[in-house]
Amino acid sequence: MSPANDANSTPLPASGADASPAADPVAAPGVDDWQEWVDGGAPGAARKGAVQNEPGQNQLAQNEAGRALPLVMGPPAIAPPPLALVETAFLASTTSLLWLINAYFPIGPIWRICMPIPIALVYLRWERREAWMTATVASLLLMVFMGPVRSLFFLMPYGLLGVLLGYCWRRRTGWALSIGLGTLLNALGFFFKVALTSVLLGEDLWIYVTTQVTKLLNWVSLTLGLLIQADLALVQLLAIALVLVNGLIYLFVVHLVAWYILDRLGAKVPPPPKWVQIMLELEVE
Numbered sequence: 001m002s003p004a005n006d007a008n009s010t011p012l013p014a015s016g017a018d019a020s021p022a023a024d025p026v027a028a029p030g031v032d033d034w035q036e037w038v039d040g041g042a043p044g045a046a047r048k049g050a051v052q053n054e055p056g057q058n059q060l061a062q063n064e065a066g067r068a069l070p071l072v073m074g075p076p077a078i079a080p081p082p083l084a085l086v087e088t089a090f091l092a093s094t095t096s097l098l099w100l101i102n103a104y105f106p107i108g109p110i111w112r113i114c115m116p117i118p119i120a121l122v123y124l125r126w127e128r129r130e131a132w133m134t135a136t137v138a139s140l141l142l143m144v145f146m147g148p149v150r151s152l153f154f155l156m157p158y159g160l161l162g163v164l165l166g167y168c169w170r171r172r173t174g175w176a177l178s179i180g181l182g183t184l185l186n187a188l189g190f191f192f193k194v195a196l197t198s199v200l201l202g203e204d205l206w207i208y209v210t211t212q213v214t215k216l217l218n219w220v221s222l223t224l225g226l227l228i229q230a231d232l233a234l235v236q237l238l239a240i241a242l243v244l245v246n247g248l249i250y251l252f253v254v255h256l257v258a259w260y261i262l263d264r265l266g267a268k269v270p271p272p273p274k275w276v277q278i279m280l281e282l283e284v285e
Helices: 004-009 031-039 045-052 055-065 083-104 110-114 116-126 129-147 148-170 175-201 205-224 232-262 274-280
Strands: none
Touching: 083 110, 083 116, 083 129, 083 148, 110 116, 110 232, 116 129, 116 148, 116 232, 129 148, 148 175, 148 232, 175 205, 175 232, 205 232
């Protein structure tokens, strides 16, 4: 056979794995070539890179080449779940109902003790936003039913006190810190009420408070047989001290009631101090 015929003759297809079309890199592009064509690269570039580089480097190169630029978008607006809205509305109406009952049927400090607890419960179950919503909705309801003045008297201090206690209890602060902050807030609420009422009535009610404290001092001095003439500065300091002591006792009772009630509702309140447990013979888990 001549050399020309050998050059022009067509070679027979080989048997086995060499006969498959995928063996020819030009006739049948592989999966890598198709991926590179979709990503905008030239066919066969992935296979050449696979020959030159290690498999891990080849995969990293493909990822870097085909990575799309992320869209610049703001954070998604997350709506509160329906259960949070339902509990917020229910506990806000419960809080305003407690205030209404205390206004028309006062039976001592029982209702006052329970007023901050629903707002604190919302804070423990959800977060700060829901607690503020509860205090705001309760204030708006009281504004509709009783007017803006009574609504402000509820918001300061009871609405803010519920948010403060929920904040402290959620972060598991001790009773000393939460009672101390609550006492200061309760005292500010008392002075706010006295100042606003004095503006609305056109009279200084602080004089009435100091007069009552002076009568108390005179009664104590007569009972003990002491001849003491208290000056105005001492009377005012004693009045402020009585307001703080009243708030301290009130916050302590609120903590006890909330710890007893909310613990059974699944909202964990920090346990009382050891001396309180020993004094009341409590068993804390």
